[in-house]
Amino acid sequence: MNDIDLNNLLAFIVVARERSFTRAAAQLGVSQSALSHTIRRLEEKMGIRLLTRTTRGVSTTEAGERLYINLGPHYEGIQTELSALYALNDKPAGTIRISTHDRPADTILWPKLSKLLPLYPELNIEISINYELIDIVAERFDAGVRLGDQVAKDMIAVRISPDVRMAVVGAPSYFKNRVIPQTPQELTGQNCIRLRLPTHGGIYAWEFEKGGQILHVQVQGQMIFNQSVHILNAALQGYGIAYLPEEQIKPYVDQGQLIQLLEPWCPTFPGYHLYFPSRRQSSPAFSLVVDTLRYRT
Template structure:
């Protein structure tokens, strides 16, 4: 059956239920004359009168009553199903894939997802821990996490974390044998725990800034790791100096297990941002996640 016939039957059902061309026309948002012509055309195609018309009322004939009993419940079922589809749309669902380094995955994403996922059981999130600055478009990932200064200009970025600071730390046992460095350059005389990141093509140079003066120091030492946990544990064991986000070290510093040095050379810098392609059509699930992760201050 054509769409036109469906529309005609729906129009007939409304007229028969309302028992008025005037009320039915208003409900269907059409003119009374157009609606009357639609019903007349239906009767002519079927070869039978469906409505009895008087100057004051409209009522279904026996054939009209039979047709109404047949089609009206079907249209009600369709309307109910469409309403159910709208309900599904209002309860976002889908899988979102995010690539992020170990630190933002643990300190930002994990906490943020825990806040909103319980309210949206239809949303699934996959976190891919990646230490490189991967191409999310080429990798088929929905979004990535980077420091604000690392987000490409052609990406949309939403801030999801506060400003950050780095910390250089060592154990009391280490400093019992070595003098504390007073400048970043003096780190070259220390046993430093190196960081290997694929993005930087090798060992990461420790970055410092003071009064607008930036310094990068390539340190040396007996240990090289590509994650934070091993660097922290090695520093606690007195095996060298470690360079890491300060939030991982603050509790140990406060409790005396680690000693911080070069603090005046570790200035704050823009924190983590969720980024995604500007041409990406954001699904309701993705939009809700971005809003839930968005940083709104302390």
């Protein structure tokens, strides 16, 4: 029993925690087949089955659950201590995991962090695209990126972009035989390209504000997407009217590919923020990433 490979025990802990060979393999940086072989080798060495594999996923046996409960906290303690040791090192090192969605990843995170990484070869950045408002602590992310009004009050939030103003647009071809709406109420009867919200699955109601009057309009239309890039493409092809961030559509408006409408009614929302729990232990790597992404006017 003394010659059990500790790496095999680590692999078991990650599989038991994630309840998935797919997610565990991704975290460990190995193939699923190699991970499955590692677990089988551990079970053979110990002479007892630790995991039960089904079509719905992976669960621990009674023996596996006991092993996980007793070893898991030690593994977490080791990870915490390693992070603390990294913090003692003046040179930024280690992995920073960030949850975001595609727009800030493309326009904010990558442009800034891509210039940082060559300067710090021991720093690793993992950017995970998540459209749902996930629990970054439960999912083991160091930080998340969301609009300011979507950040929980118990989180520390650092602004990484200016405010975001929304815009209503449509292609000239769409308005060829249609009247351009002058008020949000006139969107009724228009073919609007709608957004399905990822977290709860509802259809987003377009938000408008003018002179203290706030409107939420449940528009109608033939097409529904859950990503803004597809909404933009459909609008450019003349399929309907879209509601998108102004900075995303501005190049196409400037080029005459889209017509912007209802400008006096379009609201502005707090910009994107990097957020993280207040109890998160800072490190040179994390502090460097935060400072790099911080928005400066």
